[in-house]
Amino acid sequence: MSTSANDTSTTYIQTNFDPTSVYYIHPSDANTMQLVSVKFNGHNFNNWKRYMILILSAKNKLGFVNGTLTAPANNSPDYCAWERCNSLVISWILFNLDETIARSVLFLKSARSIWKDLEERFGGSSITELYSLEQELVEISQNSQSVSDYYTKLRTVWDSIDDVNPIPTCSCEKCTCDLGQKFLKKQQEQRLLQFLLKLNDKYSAVRGHIMMMQLLPTVSQAYRLVAQEENHKDLSQLSLNTEIAAFVAERRNYGMHNS
Incomplete structure (x- = not known):
């Protein structure tokens, strides 16, 4: 029809x-x-x-x-x-x-x-692009950045590297050695070290704690631990500044009262 x-x-x-x-x-x-x-x-x-x-x-x-x-x-x-x-x-x-x-x-x-x-x-993997990303990774340090900003920069470069040079996977469907997971585990360990290596020295204590763990955390878990330490330090500094300001104000009022 x-x-x-x-x-x-x-x-x-x-x-x-x-x-x-x-x-x-x-x-x-x-x-x-x-x-x-x-x-x-x-x-x-x-x-x-x-x-x-x-x-x-x-x-x-x-x-x-x-x-x-x-x-x-x-x-x-x-x-x-x-x-x-x-x-x-x-x-x-x-x-x-x-x-x-x-x-x-x-x-x-x-x-x-x-x-x-x-x-x-x-769309092909470009050695020039990969070289540029690896060079960018080497140059990243925390310096004056927050832990969040520092980690975000690292993640951005890591994601770009994964896109240009992905972890190889088995396509024969007969593999029993779980090679892909082994590659991924090595990559996670390498990136954990990259993250810890460029942290500011004030996080040396939490960095040492992470590296002494029997079961190493993922990069994301390590980031959360360091971010918690950053928040703790910020709160401690805020409390100290408040105490100093209160002490100064008290001394000023005492001086005015006795003048």
């Missing part, structure tokens, strides 16, 4: 206005928009890709770039809806690329083909 033009049009309208459909387009989505804070200019592709994936997933359009949603046949009632959404996702990608890179993929026909082209060109 053939599908009439009217039936196709009706399906198209219903699909595009059904909020649960992958082809649904919210009125605000129709505008070309900058989805990420900085347009991709050839550097830090994995960070840009991560932001784009999160946003496309939230908009239920991730299938247009990751290959899970293929184009329907030209005579399918969903084809017009797919074509419209595909064009919309293409416009989002182009608008979030540097002008030079956008021009290089402008004439590709689908959002998926643009995405694949960008991954092939910029």
Whole structure:
């Protein structure tokens, strides 16, 4: 039984206005928009890709770039809806690329083909990028920062390193040695040492306590212990300052009373 033009049009309208459909387009989505804070200019592709994936997933359009949603046949009632959404996702990608890179993929026909082209060109593990991240990691110290700010800087670089150079995992599905977990345990120990090494000397006591633990904590657990120590020191200093201020005020009042 053939599908009439009217039936196709009706399906198209219903699909595009059904909020649960992958082809649904919210009125605000129709505008070309900058989805990420900085347009991709050839550097830090994995960070840009991560932001784009999160946003496309939230908009239920991730299938247009990751290959899970293929184009329907030209005579399918969903084809017009797919074509419209595909064009919309293409416009989002182009608008979030540097002008030079956008021009290089402008004439590709689908959002998926643009995405694949960008991954092939910029998505590979770059030794230069990894070197830069490792150098940044070496230069991070707490100095005058709070423990929270210091830890956040470390976590940001660690996450970037994981993205560029992820821990290898077994793909044969026959491995019994749990190699991935062993790699992860070594990585956690290394990062725990990196965190403790660059702490200010005033945390030497809690640092020593952590390193003497029979079962070493994770980096996150160690951070919480040091943050608690920081809060304790801040409260102690506040109490001391209050006592000094009260003593000074008392001495001043005593001097005025006896003058």
